[in-house]
Amino acid sequence: MKIGTGILLWSGGASLAAGLAAPMIFGSGANTPLAAAVAAIAGLAVAPLAWLLNRDEDRLLDAANETADAQPVILPVTAMMRPISDAIRRLIDENQCDVQTMLARVRELEIRAKISDSERDRLETVLHSLHDAVIVTNAYGELRLVNPVAASLLGVRIPEDLNRSAEQVISDDHITRLIVEAHESRSPSYRTRAEVDVSDASAGPGAPGRAHEATIACLPDQNEPVGGVVLILRDIAREREISQVKSEFVSKASHELRTPLSSINAYIEMLLDGEATDPEAQTEFYHVIKNEADRLGRLIDNMLNISRIEAGISKAKYEDMDFVKAAHAAVSVIEPQAKLKDITVRVKSGPLLYSAEADRDMIQQVLLNLLSNAVKYSPEGGRVTVTVENDETTGSVMTTVADTGLGIPPDALPHVFDKFYRVENYKRVAKGTGLGLNLVKHIVETVHGGQVAVTSEVGMGSRFVFTIPYVRQSARRAA
Numbered sequence: 001m002k003i004g005t006g007i008l009l010w011s012g013g014a015s016l017a018a019g020l021a022a023p024m025i026f027g028s029g030a031n032t033p034l035a036a037a038v039a040a041i042a043g044l045a046v047a048p049l050a051w052l053l054n055r056d057e058d059r060l061l062d063a064a065n066e067t068a069d070a071q072p073v074i075l076p077v078t079a080m081m082r083p084i085s086d087a088i089r090r091l092i093d094e095n096q097c098d099v100q101t102m103l104a105r106v107r108e109l110e111i112r113a114k115i116s117d118s119e120r121d122r123l124e125t126v127l128h129s130l131h132d133a134v135i136v137t138n139a140y141g142e143l144r145l146v147n148p149v150a151a152s153l154l155g156v157r158i159p160e161d162l163n164r165s166a167e168q169v170i171s172d173d174h175i176t177r178l179i180v181e182a183h184e185s186r187s188p189s190y191r192t193r194a195e196v197d198v199s200d201a202s203a204g205p206g207a208p209g210r211a212h213e214a215t216i217a218c219l220p221d222q223n224e225p226v227g228g229v230v231l232i233l234r235d236i237a238r239e240r241e242i243s244q245v246k247s248e249f250v251s252k253a254s255h256e257l258r259t260p261l262s263s264i265n266a267y268i269e270m271l272l273d274g275e276a277t278d279p280e281a282q283t284e285f286y287h288v289i290k291n292e293a294d295r296l297g298r299l300i301d302n303m304l305n306i307s308r309i310e311a312g313i314s315k316a317k318y319e320d321m322d323f324v325k326a327a328h329a330a331v332s333v334i335e336p337q338a339k340l341k342d343i344t345v346r347v348k349s350g351p352l353l354y355s356a357e358a359d360r361d362m363i364q365q366v367l368l369n370l371l372s373n374a375v376k377y378s379p380e381g382g383r384v385t386v387t388v389e390n391d392e393t394t395g396s397v398m399t400t401v402a403d404t405g406l407g408i409p410p411d412a413l414p415h416v417f418d419k420f421y422r423v424e425n426y427k428r429v430a431k432g433t434g435l436g437l438n439l440v441k442h443i444v445e446t447v448h449g450g451q452v453a454v455t456s457e458v459g460m461g462s463r464f465v466f467t468i469p470y471v472r473q474s475a476r477r478a479a
């Protein structure tokens, strides 16, 4: 009775002690109810046995102390006590072994939980950094994951709309139909692609739809036919525009290339058929063929230069160049052509230094294109002036090529820098490719970060102005 009371009291104390000890066993991160419960149970099981053992050993020690001073004694271990104490020790060992297993299991579960938490965090970070819109639903069609691109595109509020039905939250019919169809397939291997026009919800009601490629797939699940749906939306509007521009370029380029080629063919055939009998006519034919071949060469060069710049593979060699010197060099190239039409070409500049970081050959190309146009589209006896100044407001060298020529009609002005654009009425005035000004724009704006503009009045002449920053943009950014 006394022992029973003692056990009862002690076990209560032990479970309390085990509960208090639990944080120490699990460490600060493991102070969980589960850990405390395991330790408490272990405490309850072990405590009475430990009490019995301790009590037995105390008695033996007391007996030893009493006889120590008298005479040496061999401690009596009764035949009945030994198996009991052995059994108790075994029981304690076994129980301790169970506790260790349970603690290890708890530890393992906690590690697994941490790993899956960090995997989920990583997945969310990846989804957040994607440019594509991503939506994940659960088996019941409720929104479980929506990345920011999808939220803004489809007007989903995060976190309010999470766990709500995708069909109710998303107003775009195309998208909801895709999600519903995927769920209704009841097939975990369901996967489909579609092109859909989606209006950007963040742009407000009535925003025009943009082409998107939708990829939708079902998620497998152990309990449901379909565990959920993943929908990815990729904006392909820009790709569409680019491919349209490319195909327009190819059709225009082949048209432009065919014109000089057919002209060359026609003249060669006439020569072969003996249509040019006298040497004078033959020479004239040869000249036409040479001119057309040159034009073909210019077309190809311009197309290659433009596409290299557009593709970003044109390497500019930047150096500090003097724009007045460059203007004089270009004028000396164009002078023979100008003289044929009695056109005067001069360079005007102040006493300062007019220099900027630029690619010498490319700037030479710009000046030649503008000067050759000024001469081409000016009647005999005209004047062409190249002015070089410093523009302190924009921090750049400003070069103007002005002529007293035909001028450009107002409706044509916005198009002169477009590829293959030529003013219809001037096609007979001079031969051209319609690519010269487009190349000028690319060299000035795309390569050098400057600007080019034109003002003109029909019958009075045209002024083309371009600016090149003193210091190129990437160098300025790096400074």
Ligand code: ADP
Binding pocket: 369, 373, 374, 377, 403, 405, 406, 407, 408, 416, 421, 422, 423, 424, 426, 431, 432, 433, 434, 435, 436, 437, 438, 462
């Ligand atoms: P092109 O090889 O035909 O000259 P450009 O791209 O250089 O091609 O010019 C495009 C069109 O702009 C020309 O065909 C011409 O109609 C017009 N243009 C360009 N420069 C001048 C100018 N100085 N005066 C009048 N028209 C011009």
